[in-house]
Amino acid sequence: MQLNAGCELSFHAQTPTPLILMLRPRSGAGQWIIREEYQINPAVNVTEFTDMYGNLCQRVVAPEGPFSIHFSATVQTADIIDTAPGAPYTPVEELPDDVLHYTLPSRYCQSDQLGQLAAQITENVEPGYDQAEAIRKWIQESVKYQYGTSDASTSAVDTASSRVGVCRDFTHLGISLCRALNIPARMVVGYLYQLDPMDLHAWFEAYVDGRWFTFDATQVRPLGNRITVAYGRDAADVAFTTQFGAMTLDEMKVWVEAADTDSNESEKKSHDAPTLSSSVGSTNKTMN
Amino acid sequence: MQLNAGCELSFHAQTPTPLILMLRPRSGAGQWIIREEYQINPAVNVTEFTDMYGNLCQRVVAPEGPFSIHFSATVQTADIIDTAPGAPYTPVEELPDDVLHYTLPSRYCQSDQLGQLAAQITENVEPGYDQAEAIRKWIQESVKYQYGTSDASTSAVDTASSRVGVCRDFTHLGISLCRALNIPARMVVGYLYQLDPMDLHAWFEAYVDGRWFTFDATQVRPLGNRITVAYGRDAADVAFTTQFGAMTLDEMKVWVEAADTDSNESEKKSHDAPTLSSSVGSTNKTMN
Amino acid sequence: MQLNAGCELSFHAQTPTPLILMLRPRSGAGQWIIREEYQINPAVNVTEFTDMYGNLCQRVVAPEGPFSIHFSATVQTADIIDTAPGAPYTPVEELPDDVLHYTLPSRYCQSDQLGQLAAQITENVEPGYDQAEAIRKWIQESVKYQYGTSDASTSAVDTASSRVGVCRDFTHLGISLCRALNIPARMVVGYLYQLDPMDLHAWFEAYVDGRWFTFDATQVRPLGNRITVAYGRDAADVAFTTQFGAMTLDEMKVWVEAADTDSNESEKKSHDAPTLSSSVGSTNKTMN
Amino acid sequence: MQLNAGCELSFHAQTPTPLILMLRPRSGAGQWIIREEYQINPAVNVTEFTDMYGNLCQRVVAPEGPFSIHFSATVQTADIIDTAPGAPYTPVEELPDDVLHYTLPSRYCQSDQLGQLAAQITENVEPGYDQAEAIRKWIQESVKYQYGTSDASTSAVDTASSRVGVCRDFTHLGISLCRALNIPARMVVGYLYQLDPMDLHAWFEAYVDGRWFTFDATQVRPLGNRITVAYGRDAADVAFTTQFGAMTLDEMKVWVEAADTDSNESEKKSHDAPTLSSSVGSTNKTMN
Structure with missing residues (x-):
């Protein structure tokens, strides 16, 4: 729209x-x-x-x-964001060159320290889209959304421990857990229609089956009508x-x-x- | 403005x-x-x-x-475009890497074939800004502006011979003559306030004294209030x-x-x- | 090897x-x-x-x-270069962004002036690989290879007329004819094993069926064992x-x-x- | 040499x-x-x-x-690396566009958390080269070089606290402290002649007075004869x-x-x- x-x-x-x-x-x-x-x-x-x-x-x-x-x-x-249950994991050797660096840890996404948690969350889940969706769903259900609980230095490791935060923190955690499974993930900032309360927003994209898919751990259902303003590794970018x-x-x-x-x-x-x-x-x- | x-x-x-x-x-x-x-x-x-x-x-x-x-x-x-009479030629060895290719011939700017004309026009002119300005002035005075005299295949060599054309042709000739003197030159397309008759417009920039300067061979005086839409080697770009x-x-x-x-x-x-x-x-x- | x-x-x-x-x-x-x-x-x-x-x-x-x-x-x-008889033409709307400019004319490849010749050569040929190959074969058979017949200002239009040249000229003509059919084409310079007489060499690549293929109009058969040194629109690059x-x-x-x-x-x-x-x-x- | x-x-x-x-x-x-x-x-x-x-x-x-x-x-x-005592700080508004991101925190360089330490170390030091050198010297004197004391997850904040590490850690700390002062800093990996014990090496560069300068907190004196293999924000890159x-x-x-x-x-x-x-x-x- x-x-x-x-x-x-x-x-x-x-x-x-x-x-x-x-x-x-x-x-x-x-x-x-x-x-x-x-x-x-x-x-x-x-x-x-x-x-x-x-x-x-x-x-x-x-x-x-x-x-x-x-x-x-x-x-x-x-109006709607693409979803693709069952879409397969893209092996690292098949990732495009310019997607590779989205597998690496970054300031707020210490994926190198969250491997165990990622493995737990995605146990028995098929590699690929379903892993990213399992991560998104776990965050949506396990982390409490609350303003004022985090600040500009809060990282994914902090949020994995505190289980509370805002969209930025949900996003960092989602990115980190995907990267821990060698699924490239990047932060997106922009606008979301009918976000409540209205604010500038952040979500993440994961690269599976040869393309980027949108995931938003702050929402119960996949919502479209997003305006992307910028992409990057995490909030530092x-x-x-x-x-x-x-x-x-x-x-x-x-x-x-x-x-x-x-x-x-x-x-x-x-x-x-x-x-x-x-x-x-x-x-x-x-x-x- | x-x-x-x-x-x-x-x-x-x-x-x-x-x-x-x-x-x-x-x-x-x-x-x-x-x-x-x-x-x-x-x-x-x-x-x-x-x-x-x-x-x-x-x-x-x-x-x-x-x-x-x-x-x-x-x-x-x-409101005004910078002019710099006397500004020195930038030796090739001091050009930034990404400016170098603007010294080379291109589809409509066969600078390799216009060396003699460039030398004639700029005889006794100090290397640098004054050469580019001498070229611009020579075109403005020597080439007749007339719609319908050239088409999409007309090149600088054609215009050097026919001495008639539109802004695109004036620009190609100016670029070619500058490049023939190893002055990097590029085409700019966009809008010019008070252009008469109003149209989408083209002019050129020449690189001297470490920066780009604007030249417009269709105009008698340097006019500001230009909107740049795109840069390139010539109209093909x-x-x-x-x-x-x-x-x-x-x-x-x-x-x-x-x-x-x-x-x-x-x-x-x-x-x-x-x-x-x-x-x-x-x-x-x-x-x- | x-x-x-x-x-x-x-x-x-x-x-x-x-x-x-x-x-x-x-x-x-x-x-x-x-x-x-x-x-x-x-x-x-x-x-x-x-x-x-x-x-x-x-x-x-x-x-x-x-x-x-x-x-x-x-x-x-x-050891061998890929060939793909019958591989389909890639429509312009499906070309990658960074391939698009290889459809445009350039200094030595005035594809905008060679449309008729391209149409003649490829009459009744299926769009795509077969067109590029028909062009390559036509050049190989119709243009005489002879040192000293062209120089640094010789363009594809010149060679289409003179029917004589060296690898550079063969390449420019091949590129121009492909581009005239909206097939992206680029110049490659490098080394070819068993080239006779040995020299630095040039050939072209055409983009069909979603990838680049190698064509060498100076050779009767497709030869592998090439070392690419540089790519560009034409010899100016x-x-x-x-x-x-x-x-x-x-x-x-x-x-x-x-x-x-x-x-x-x-x-x-x-x-x-x-x-x-x-x-x-x-x-x-x-x-x- | x-x-x-x-x-x-x-x-x-x-x-x-x-x-x-x-x-x-x-x-x-x-x-x-x-x-x-x-x-x-x-x-x-x-x-x-x-x-x-x-x-x-x-x-x-x-x-x-x-x-x-x-x-x-x-x-x-x-043979020698440039040093420039007294060279002035480059204000953020004068930094080239592509240098700006080197002021931001990254995975191992949480510059946003080391502002106080940076301020202490550079108290009464002139902004610019002398700050970067004061940081380098402070690390060289205050952090103990010892293999096996850190690992792939060790960050600048860790090293600021432990005061022990290897070249990678020295470098991360130097980068973070510079960035905390809004001095762009980047990691360099490569080879250093006469490094003892010989190993692949890491050091940092800081951007002051309009250019990059080399700093190596593991060495007492500025040593030349370095081979740069790669640049990046930190070891993740x-x-x-x-x-x-x-x-x-x-x-x-x-x-x-x-x-x-x-x-x-x-x-x-x-x-x-x-x-x-x-x-x-x-x-x-x-x-x-």
Whole structure:
């Protein structure tokens, strides 16, 4: 369906602060950006580059004082996500070259330490799609979703132990457990229609049977209508905002609406900065 | 300044026709895409990829019958283009690796055959920026701008001889003459504010003194407020549309307006397909 | 089989001359570099980069006076090249993104002007592999192989008319005719075992049935045991040496031998520079 | 100077085991590969690709039974590494796009957790080169070098606490402390002349004053004559060998000798597998 999605970020910078943003989705096989709007206030010089994963990144130096970003887009998305029970494991020797590094551990996904747990969860499960789905389901049932229980340093090993977290943590754990079985897995950040409560979201993709499949451990059923903003190994790669200095996020709004229905500004969900600190979004590189 | 620019292309396909489009500009150091809209009618599946020059390319198969594309954007552009009389030639051994291939001949820019002409034009001119400017000025004064005098197979050698052409031909000649002097040069296609008559446009960039400079041999004075859509070696790389089959372009509209003034649809310039055949835009790969 | 192959190039530079070399093959799916040796005399600083096609390029400034390069390698190659009569044409809409640009015309391959000839040659031939093979066979039978009949500016259109040339010309014509049928085609330069007379060699690959196939219009039968040094659109992309200044190639030796047999230096074939000027190898970018 | 360097790895695979190798150095600005030899026994099919950092990676499936690799090269290296006391910090907003990700935390370099330690070590030190050097010196003096004290899961946070480790650990700690100060830092693996005991080695580079500088926390003085094999964020990216299955490394030899002196096979240093487990080299991705 066609979605209107977007976010508004309101910052306050104590000093001029370099900022890397990942807010602009790209058109691709799974989605088409029909319309987009990207405004920065006050107007400052912005440059854009493509990172090693193909994500579009915007660089800006936020001046001292208030600084706000408004991004909105109308995107054609897929109503349903593909599922493929029984789809076979892709042996490592058959993985494409550029998928290989998604088998390796990363900052928040210490797959090298979660092999035993992965083996337990997938005991008697056929290698491939069913393993990834068993992992997703186990997380959905075993980890409690709760804002404020994790922070920017929380890793998959922490979540495997605490059994509580937010979408970012669910995702890191899912990725780590897949990689522990030599199933390539990557983090996706973006928007999900009818996410409740509305927020920027994170989920994961696992590579089986020669292609990527979508898994979301925060949801009971497979939901479509997702807008992908960025891919990466884990949250270190795909922060919506990475700031290098003392800047506070005062307010953040996120919305996803069906484009056909009358767009209604008043429906926009707002949540305040404290919840953001436990969401997928930001990396604070304040220098010590 | 902020520009509202865009184009509408109306095709009619005799059979389903694969099409590669280069219509979506990227934000970068020189421009910022504030808003964009990209519509295809009838709605068909579109994918997008980045080519080897970093341009965004859209792939689509136009179904039999009418097929139209509407692209519009609001872009922050630079009011003036940098000029640097006297800026020195960059020796080949100091060129960045990824600039080197812009010294080589290409389909429409047979720089290997235009060395003598380049030497004549730049006799007694200091190596570097002044050579590129001498070339630009010579073309502007020596080649007559006239629609319908060249076609998709016209190359720089042809134009050096005929002394007539359109922006695409001016650009190919400028590129070839620069490369003949070992000055890297590349083609740029996009929009130019106040171009008369309004059309999709082409110009070139030459690499001197360690950076790219803009040159436009169709204009008497250096004009800013340009929107870059794509870079490449020559028109073979940067066609706005490349079609693989029997499809006619029935109508094309192009507009560039100051965003601050009231946007006025009725001002949109329209020109019919015959002129397009001699403009920068399309490559027809109809199979024989 | 295992091949010992290499070349020795002896230059004399009138002034310090920037030089780009493409002499180092890469290990890949089709070949494995067991051993290699790359010597430059006198020893000067060399840097290496990967171009946009993935080829390794070496940059050096040849000092005034004699300058020589010795490259040799032991390479595991495939004894036979795959052939696939009847393999189907890959429709443009199914081509991988990074193969698409091999359908476009380039400096020496004006495929946009050879559509009629391509249609004639492949009349009544099934689309796909058989078309590429019909083109290869037609060139092999219709174009006379003769040193000294073409030079660095000779293009496919020239050869289609003159019906005489060397491997480079055969290759450009083959590529152009394939592209005229919307079959992606690319130039390959490298070594061929038992080539007679021994020289650096060029051939082409055509993309049908979802992969690249090797075609060599200079040979009666399909011959294996090839070492690929570089890929590109045409000779502008894959010159073994590209020089930017006044430098003469005084002598050039090329050899390819079975590694199992005793390597015999005295067997090395030598040919003098005039023949090189009509072979695949060099681009002279002497500034005017 | 010219170095002869290489390694021999002898494995035994219980089952056919996919293996990714990073053993082939690339010629570049800092080093020139004059000669190389890469043998695999028994001979099996090998492919090679370039990873996202530009490193050459070899893929192979080791058959059941003994499997050995012999790599040797003659490389021209720089005798001394550049040092630049007082060279200024490069502000984040001035970092090249492709350097930015080296400011982020990674699997073994949790820079987000080591800010306080970095601030302590560099108190009253000028931002830039001197900070990186203070970090290097602090590690060299504060962390004890001892084989067998760490393993493949040991991270910078662990080493900051234990104060003991091998070159890999020294490197991870150095990288993390630099990144905590927003100085981009990356891991380098390769060979070091006169390393004692001889082994495959790891060190780090920090980006200050617009370029990369070499730092080696395992050495008292800055030593040149290094051969770089691969770059990456940390050991997860640059393992010499990454195996996906049950395979033991039975023996490993590493050597680095001056090429001018007579090469003497008997001088080759040998050390057994247990030490390898604590060195930079291998990642074991045995599936659970």
